Amino acid sequence: MIYSGPLAPITILSDPHVGGPSGSILQRREISTRDLSEFGGAGRIAGTVKVDSTPDYAVWRRVRLFDRRNNALVRESWSNPVTGAYSFEGINPARTYVVIAYDHTGVFNAEIRDSVTPEAMP
Numbered sequence: 001m002i003y004s005g006p007l008a009p010i011t012i013l014s015d016p017h018v019g020g021p022s023g024s025i026l027q028r029r030e031i032s033t034r035d036l037s038e039f040g041g042a043g044r045i046a047g048t049v050k051v052d053s054t055p056d057y058a059v060w061r062r063v064r065l066f067d068r069r070n071n072a073l074v075r076e077s078w079s080n081p082v083t084g085a086y087s088f089e090g091i092n093p094a095r096t097y098v099v100i101a102y103d104h105t106g107v108f109n110a111e112i113r114d115s116v117t118p119e120a121m122p
Contacts, residue, residue, distance in 0.1 A: 039067065039074045043093030043118025048084040049101045051108070058084030061101045068096040068115060093118045 045065065050056040060081035065074045065088045074097065079086040091097070099113040 039072075039092050039095065040090060041092035041094070041118075042121050043091045044087065044089045044121045045091065045097060045099065045116055045118050046085065046087040047099065047113070049079040049086065049111070050084050058082065059103075060084075062104060063099060063101045065091070066098045066100065068098050071098075088118075089121060091118050093120060 048058060049061045049063065050058050058081075059079070061079050061084075062076065063079055063086045064076045066072065067074055074091065075088045077086050077088065079101070086101075088099075095118075097116045097118070099116055101111045103110065
């Protein structure tokens with residue numbers, strides 16, 4: 001699950017089209033909104049979370065994306081438990097971000113990637 005704030009993309013059901021005197025529903029469809037906040041856009045930040053070992057191994061961790069300028073939480077996700085991969089898509093490519101991976105087990109300190117610039121989404 002990804003938390004992305006009150007202006008983030010959501011899936012909504014459009015109002016059903018009501019037709020005829022009986023009020024029967026003729027059509028119901030899903031609409032996906034785009035991120036309307038200042039953090040929305042066509043950028044993507046992706047990476048993996050691994051424990052530095054011999055060999056390195058992927059881990060499941062909470063990963064948060066912060067705006068570097070004002071430290072606002074932009075998105076939050078969990079890395080894939082098998083591959084350690086995480087991805088934040090649909091973010092503003094003109095901004096710079098900080099990515100923090102937290103170890104919920106308490107064994108390791110958080111890992112930080114600073115001054116991260118999004119790449120264009122394919």
